[in-house]
């Protein structure tokens with residue numbers, strides 16, 4: 001009995017302590033005069049998300065919409081206070097002008113000995129800056145042109161697959177997924193297209209399951225984001241150990257095979273091999289990022305197979321699902337808007353008659369580009385952009401300290417009527433109207449500032465190649481009604497991935 005009483009007393013003390021600490025933490029924003037939704041102990045503001053009553057995207061967008069006159073809003077990711085930036089001027093400050101105070105995304109240490117975390121997406125500080133400076137030239141116009149025949153071949157295979165499905169409704173997300181598997185395997189993992197052409201082989205299956213959007217990933221990503229040092233200590237990764245070991249092993253095999261056989265191919269793997277052959281990575285004066293006046297902001301890095309494999313893994317993690325869902329959503333919007341689809345088809349036809357579909361002609365397809373931008377505005381695969389403060393700075397009179405987390409709601413900004421007239425409408429023409437072009441800082445599908453998507457030009461080329469080839473051959477329409485806005489997977493912490501199937505009718509033009 002005495003033991004039971006003793007245990008009850010301990011539990012009562014712990015609960016009281018816990019509630020008091022939670023309350024104190026939950027007063028963080030109140031004390032600073034920053035408005036925000038009322039938190040509950042431990043869960044902060046996440047309870048509706050964890051109970052699947054709201055998606056993370058809805059939660060962010062509601063916060064953006066509910067405080068229309070506030071430049072800053074505070075919320076709690078479990079017990080960690082997070083600052084949401086609403087004001088465009090402050091977005092510019094954090095992501096561009098004061099970027100040197102907000103360089104990190106996860107707050108991970110400079111270089112991590114674990115290759116699955118030592119990648120461009122996760123790394124911070126000098127290691128990120130150094131690798132970014134060396135990897136950016138892999139996506140220049142010339143390099144993309146050289147890779148384009150590969151990309152076109154993958155788009156052709158996509159067209160062939162669709163031709164076999166003309167009688168049945170096409171499962172859009174599934175087909176876009178197979179296309180994304182092929183581009184990822186071919187360009188980032190150096191495997192010939194066709195070798196992994198379906199969801200049923202191991203590579204394809206693993207691509208589809210590399211980051212299953214469930215509660216475990218939600219909690220893992222939450223920990224990495226809110227307590228990066230602790231996550232480092234317990235060696236928490238952005239992917240499971242099994243997936244990391246599969247993909248890292250695969251890319252290392254490709255590296256070894258190319259070196260042993262002397263074979264070469266126009267892809268990202270080859271460019272990484274070229275970088276590796278130059279020896280220790282050191283940033284040259286002409287590669288120094290704008291705003292960085294100190295060369296000590298960079299470091300020397302040994303381009304080991306692990307480091308290279310880590311970057312290929314980042315290309316997969318950052319590029320696979322984003323490409324798949326972006327393509328699916330763009331095709332869906334075109335299917336729902338036959339008039340815009342026809343204008344785009346006419347433009348592609350004209351350019352194709354003159355030059356065929358190549359990297360140059362795709363560049364001149366302005367309407368197609370506008371369709372892509374508009375599709376991404378309405379269906380940005382990422383719901384938010386995140387930065388971690390690395391140097392003390394003041395935002396609107398509020399001091400932000402190293403380790404503090406700031407973010408912006410992409411959907412909030414993309415669907416704000418003060419940024420886009422009739423924001424819910426698919427209107428590619430808004431991108432061609434020179435007088436009313438969307439202002440800078442209001443289009444965030446590829447991110448913003450020096451840490452924007454490194455694969456943007458590459459992904460645009462892939463998406464436009466697929467769109468152009470499909471429009472030339474097929475007319476798209478809905479096979480069954482689709483409810484807008486699309487339902488999103490509730491456990492996708494940073495993403496807007498549609499959760500329902502979408503079926504299109506595809507007919508020859």
Ligand code: HEM
Nearest residue numbers: 121315318319322323326445446447448451452453455459
């Ligand atoms: C439609 C397709 C894609 C979209 C919409 C997209 C979007 C984004 C966004 C929003 C970010 C965060 C930027 C920020 O925080 O400011 C990002 C980062 C990144 N993306 Fe993409 N992405 C796409 C495809 C790709 C592809 C194909 C690759 C690989 C070749 C890629 C590689 C990366 C990497 C490595 C980062 C981290 C960059 C850094 O922190 O330096 N992405 N992407």
